Amino acid sequence: MAVRREIQGIDRPEALADALRAAQYLADPELATAAYLALALGKPLLLEGAPGVGKTEAAKAIAAVLARQLIRLQCYEGIDAAAALYEWNYPGQMLAIRQAGEDYLNIYADRFLIARPMLRALQEGASSVLLIDEIDRSDQEFEAFLLEFLSDFQISIPERGTVRATDRPVVILTSNRTRELHEALRRRCVYHWIDYPGPDREAAIVMMRASTVARATADAVVAAVGRLRAEPLAKPPGIAETVEWAEAATLLHDQGADWPLAFRRAIGVAIKDQDDLAFLGDRLDGIIAGAAA
Amino acid sequence: MTGALDLPRAALPFVSFAPVLRANGFAVAPEQTLTFVEAVGLLGPRGMADIHRAAVACLAPAPERRAEFDALFRAHFLGQTVAADARGDGPDEEVWIGEEADGTVELPEPEEQNEAGAQATGSEVLSRRRFPALGEAEALRRFRRAAPGRLPRRRSYRRAPAKAGDAWNMRRTLRQAVRTDGEVMSLPKLRRKWRQRRLLLLIDVSGSMKQTSDAHLRFAHALVAAAERAEVFTIGTRLTRISRALRLRNREQALERAADVVADWDGGTRLGDALAAFLSVPRFVTFARGAAVIVLSDGLERGDHRTMVEAVARLSRSAWRLVWLTPLAGAPGFEPQTEALAAVRPHLDAIGDAGSIDRICTQVLDLARAAA
Numbered sequence: 001m002a003v004r005r006e007i008q009g010i011d012r013p014e015a016l017a018d019a020l021r022a023a024q025y026l027a028d029p030e031l032a033t034a035a036y037l038a039l040a041l042g043k044p045l046l047l048e049g050a051p052g053v054g055k056t057e058a059a060k061a062i063a064a065v066l067a068r069q070l071i072r073l074q075c076y077e078g079i080d081a082a083a084a085l086y087e088w089n090y091p092g093q094m095l096a097i098r099q100a101g102e103d104y105l106n107i108y109a110d111r112f113l114i115a116r117p118m119l120r121a122l123q124e125g126a127s128s129v130l131l132i133d134e135i136d137r138s139d140q141e142f143e144a145f146l147l148e149f150l151s152d153f154q155i156s157i158p159e160r161g162t163v164r165a166t167d168r169p170v171v172i173l174t175s176n177r178t179r180e181l182h183e184a185l186r187r188r189c190v191y192h193w194i195d196y197p198g199p200d201r202e203a204a205i206v207m208m209r210a211s212t213v214a215r216a217t218a219d220a221v222v223a224a225v226g227r228l229r230a231e232p233l234a235k236p237p238g239i240a241e242t243v244e245w246a247e248a249a250t251l252l253h254d255q256g257a258d259w260p261l262a263f264r265r266a267i268g269v270a271i272k273d274q275d276d277l278a279f280l281g282d283r284l285d286g287i288i289a290g291a292a293a
Numbered sequence: 294m295t296g297a298l299d300l301p302r303a304a305l306p307f308v309s310f311a312p313v314l315r316a317n318g319f320a321v322a323p324e325q326t327l328t329f330v331e332a333v334g335l336l337g338p339r340g341m342a343d344i345h346r347a348a349v350a351c352l353a354p355a356p357e358r359r360a361e362f363d364a365l366f367r368a369h370f371l372g373q374t375v376a377a378d379a380r381g382d383g384p385d386e387e388v389w390i391g392e393e394a395d396g397t398v399e400l401p402e403p404e405e406q407n408e409a410g411a412q413a414t415g416s417e418v419l420s421r422r423r424f425p426a427l428g429e430a431e432a433l434r435r436f437r438r439a440a441p442g443r444l445p446r447r448r449s450y451r452r453a454p455a456k457a458g459d460a461w462n463m464r465r466t467l468r469q470a471v472r473t474d475g476e477v478m479s480l481p482k483l484r485r486k487w488r489q490r491r492l493l494l495l496i497d498v499s500g501s502m503k504q505t506s507d508a509h510l511r512f513a514h515a516l517v518a519a520a521e522r523a524e525v526f527t528i529g530t531r532l533t534r535i536s537r538a539l540r541l542r543n544r545e546q547a548l549e550r551a552a553d554v555v556a557d558w559d560g561g562t563r564l565g566d567a568l569a570a571f572l573s574v575p576r577f578v579t580f581a582r583g584a585a586v587i588v589l590s591d592g593l594e595r596g597d598h599r600t601m602v603e604a605v606a607r608l609s610r611s612a613w614r615l616v617w618l619t620p621l622a623g624a625p626g627f628e629p630q631t632e633a634l635a636a637v638r639p640h641l642d643a644i645g646d647a648g649s650i651d652r653i654c655t656q657v658l659d660l661a662r663a664a665a
Contacts, residue, residue, distance in 0.1 A: 029346065033346040034349075034350035036335075037336075038350075040335050041332065041335070046353075051575065078449060078450020078451045088463075090463035094467060094475070097470065097475035098475050100475075176576075177356075177575075178575060178579035190328070190332075191349075192349075192350055193356040193359075232570065232572075233573065234572065234575075
């Protein structure tokens with residue numbers, strides 16, 4: 001595995017952070033360092049964090065910075081090789097056998113092979129970023145299988161032999177940590193735990209994503225969201241919720257609602273769980289008023 | 294084999310950080326050390342911040358143990374002393390090195406074998422409170438034998454070849470057709486497999502459950518060993534995850550370890566708060582989703598029980614079955630006497646007797662049958 005100091009003009013973590021900012025993603029120095037190291041060392045990047053802290057967004061931004069195509073594999077319980085690797089086009093093969101009659105036919109030719117995300121990433125290694133999203137949703141069989149893929153970057157297809165990547169694709173894994181990943185998987189990767197951003201950075205993210213929002217509104221929303229995240233909620237608001245809340249409140253304000261009221265009425269985009277709303281109850285007004293002040 | 298490692302002097306501090314971490318219970322692979330050294334080289338390094346970031350990214354400490362990791366980092370690279378107890382208070386997140394290292398085969402142990410009692414403080418509580426439950430060892434042994442066949446199951450999302458099924462096995466059909474010149478002679482089928490459901494066991498270890506909590510822990514150990522996927526928490530004044538400790542094969546070791554992890558033996562009861570705490574960690578809620586949830590508690594909640602009712606209602610909504618086993622329920626047809634238990638009754642699928650281990654085992658094994 002070759003260590004490359006420079007990847008497409010990026011030779012330092014700061015350079016990557018700048019490039020990510022140009023791609024509308026504000027990365028903190030730790031994330032930029034981890035991502036740079038993953039790229040330079042040719043290792044997969046494992047991003048863990050609570051739902052809604054921008055793990056998938058980070059992967060998209062990295063793909064954009066590298067000007068590569070993002071191939072996304074969404075994991076789910078029961079995901080198997082047919083969904084992740086490849087599958088044969090069985091009806092096509094069957095028809096072809098019938099049509100061929102006495103002629104020779106290679107039913108394992110390329111035209112019958114349906115490449116799924118992991119095989120595609122191998123075939124287009126130099127021009128793709130493979131995002132394996134929410135790996136914690138998959139089961140342990142799949143994790144073990146992934147381990148093999150990530151160590152050798154090859155796939156064996158019994159009918160065809162081994163497909164090996166000429167260039168290794170950039171691989172990014174994300175996990176919500178609903179279960180612990182296997183130690184061996186963590187070892188293979190460069191690891192980063194994404195936390196909720198600090199108030200300043202989150203306000204900057206809001207400003208960057210939502211052009212209509214005023215700085216004061218962004219600060220108020222970020223402060224309110226910070227307090228909400230401190231509560232034991234089932235679904236704490238993520239960054240996307242912060243941005244949407246700021247946008248929604250701005251919209252309502254433009255239509256004539258007063259500030260605390262605009263925040264209050266737009267709460268549906270930030271808290272999306274009836275139990276949570278009931279739990280907050282009357283205190284919600286206090287939290288919003290305190291943040292807007 | 295080559296002799297001594299020929300390391301550049303500059304790499305020494307980075308390489309020697311790994312043993313420090315290992316000594317403190319972090320699992321660090323040689324591969325990770327190598328990555329760390331390479332990473333430091335790549336970054337310059339221009340300062341301590343670079344080295345620290347490289348260490349975090351490459352050596353991957355669990356987020357709960359970051360504070361501890363950072364303290365060790367400072368001690369190693371900056372020569373500062375480690376704070377007295379830097380260990381993060383995330384419950385049960387420490388890595389137990391040398392787990393199952395003895396490699397012994399699990400042997401059913403006779404009940405009163407720990408008479409010597411020469412054990413450390415944590416387990417003393419356990420060993421001293423051991424009471425001779427008649428037939429407990431036998432009940433647990435029978436439970437383990439019966440569990441694989443009788444614990445509740447659900448359909449898996451994966452399909453496997455089967456005689457009769459609900460989907461065509463295209464791969465096999467094609468292979469057979471190739472043999473017969475493209476003629477399809479039979480249509481093999483696929484069927485969804487069965488998997489064991491997740492089990493979540495919540496054990497009340499507060500003062501009012503003093504008499505039974507250690508027997509309950511022994512049951513928990515048997516459950517973790519017998520079930521494919523089981524999670525165990527103790528609830529009292531705090532919420533503690535003890536599944537990892539219980540995964541040790543040897544029961545005495547496992548219980549000793551669990552006793553060390555739990556800090557609130559025989560304390561007060563704040564069931565509602567403990568359950569709410571459980572529900573506020575998304576990772577833990579996942580353990581309950583679609584699972585058979587078993588609560589071993591007398592449901593004696595001090596003060597207002599509104600939080601408890603809300604928490605139980607939420608738990609019940611994400612669980613497949615929620616069963617409350619209480620030592621207070623002796624006779625069949627028992628109706629809860631305590632106010633809190635009566636209030637949560639509508640959210641429970643069943644309320645049962647936790648009077649003896651034998652009774653608990655039977656009811657857990659009958660979960661699947663009761664649901665059918």
